Amino acid sequence: MVNENLVKDVVKEPYKYGFVTDIETEKIEKGLNEDIIKLISQKKEEPKFLLDFRLKAFKKWQKMKEPDWAALGYKKIDYQDIIYYSAPKQKEKISSLDEVDPKLLETFDKLGIPLTEQKKLTNVAVDAVFDSVSIATTFREELAEHGVIFCSISEAVKNHADLIEKYLGTVVPASDNYFAALNSAVFSDGSFVYIPKGVTCPMDLSSYFRINSGDSGQFERTLIIAEESSSVSYLEGCTAPMFDTNTLHAAVVELIALDDASIKYSTVQNWYAGDEEGVGGIFNFVTKRGKCLGKRSKISWSQVETGSAITWKYPSCLLLGEESVGEFYSVALTNNLQQADTGTKMIHIGPKTKSTIVSKGISAGNSKNSYRGLVKMGTKATGSRNYSQCDSMLIGDQASANTFPYIKSQQPNSEIEHEASTCRISEDQLFYLQSRGIEFEEAVSMMVSGFCRDVFNQLPMEFAAEADKLLALKLEGSVG
């Protein structure tokens, strides 16, 4: 069919961020053992409690088995064939951005994340992470005036060890799962955010993760703490160069919200997805979880997942505090031979807790896109409510979509609602739009945007526009 081919052309993805920065890096040797972990910890000049945390995690990891329950197929990962620490060579201590290698600044410039004083984004503070280390964080002084701490997690370990020791691993314990254990043992850098009591963070905070090297894994760790009655909106973006090998990315993100605090965590994930034949691309195994510890606290995840060869990711909420609220809004687009197994877990523990799940999966090409979600009502979660909506859209006739909702309720006085749908962009719909003068590509992208609208409405303004553009770009092809 004519249109079938056109659809294939249209969903061909040009990846704009595939360049490699030629920069001298300091890498340690391949492989994983206790000595490597000690070396990483030593390089980062970490206190003893953290080295112990790492070693304990490593011991647990060694006893664990890589999970195989996800609807994913991939070549076994050789964990001894990965470099666990890679950093661009630069001066030991950098006191200002002027001392950052211009090549690094140029890299982030090219990615649309200018860091220099003159060019930096005006309303967003950025922490830029390049391979294993954080390069720069903007607006730190301004944020400090409000008592907000926003820095790399390595710096937080040095300057705010008490907070790290108190909270690290309390939401995602090292033993939680195979990839969380691995991350706990070898995590490199990531962002740390602390919002003090009663403070509404004056600007959005953002981390930008860039994988540059081909043979090293990226294991970032992010920790966000929102004290009583505080609030913050945090954005995360990711890209990587095109390599024909697979790079492992195993991150852990922990969020903690105390009484009346609110955290909004938004991700636009655009790691390199591999080529049309499925060669190369990032293996993205991520554990993200938020703990609504306080009464009336709220954690909201929104994600736009368009990259990675493999995505294994379930941003979750533990709803402990009475009347706490968890939200998950997700758009996952897969194309070519990409595979995504993603969803959320909403664990209702406290009474009158509320959660909302809106998941939109779009599969094109030969890709496989699964939603996997758990909603659990604990014995004390009386008067709690959940609403889930999982919609799938298929483009072409080779793509597949699955929905695996798990519902467990131990509390009769709670409500769980689940709706699911699958649709296909039909030839008739395309013809209808075309017969009104709308070009084929625009018609597809209009329908995809329309399908994702409920989720895009949840994204921060500047991100929503970016997400819309990103999807259009992913669906842009060689037509015309």
Next chain:
Amino acid sequence: MQSKMKESDPILEVENLSASTDNLPILKGVSLTVYPGEIHAIMGRNGCGKSTLSKIIAGHPSYNITNGDIKFLGENINSLEPEERSQSGIFLGFQYPIEIPGVSNLEFLRVSTNARRKFLNKEELDTFDFEELVKEKLEIVKMDQAFLSRSVNQGFSGGEKKRNEILQMALLEPKIAILDETDSGLDIDALRIVASGIKKISNAQTGIILITHYQRLLDEIKPNYVHVMSDGQIIKTGESDLATELEEKGYEWTDNFIKET
């Protein structure tokens, strides 16, 4: 009057058109010429090929032209994309307008209108200017503004969908409009609104093809010509009284016709 019309060049010329889908012949040599200001009605049983003819003129990708030509304003358009045909002034009013979930009707109408305006070298309209224009056109089909904020055709009643089609026709100001059973599923009041809308939009420069089963639309909009289709061919052409005769005698009467020309 008739001869005066023919002084100008035809808008649409369908010449000995044959077409198939999945190797199944649907049209078997259809010829039809529409001049500015003319209204043509095409009648015939279900499955006679009249809807197919309209889709092929609009460029539906499921059909292959196996023989013959379609000319629009003198140019062969056989290989043009549907959007190019629309932009240049061909409008198809769908028998079953398609629902597009999540896409706002207002935005859809604006993008569509701007595509046509761009072709005509007219300035594209921003959201505010477009709202002004669309409010004006809503009057023609007596539609409420609430329709604009809903998804395209989603949850619309049959009559609302048809009115939305005529609204699109009003916005696009086509050179030729092919209206495929626009009257079906309409009650008498809605039919009058739609018919008067069509009359308001059309003028001495535009051509209209009405595809219908029933006389009642033709009572509202009097055609210059009536064509009867059967098995992928036009088997009889006459003036408006042919429709009346057909209504009285039924399609069985047409079975006796020998193919003309």
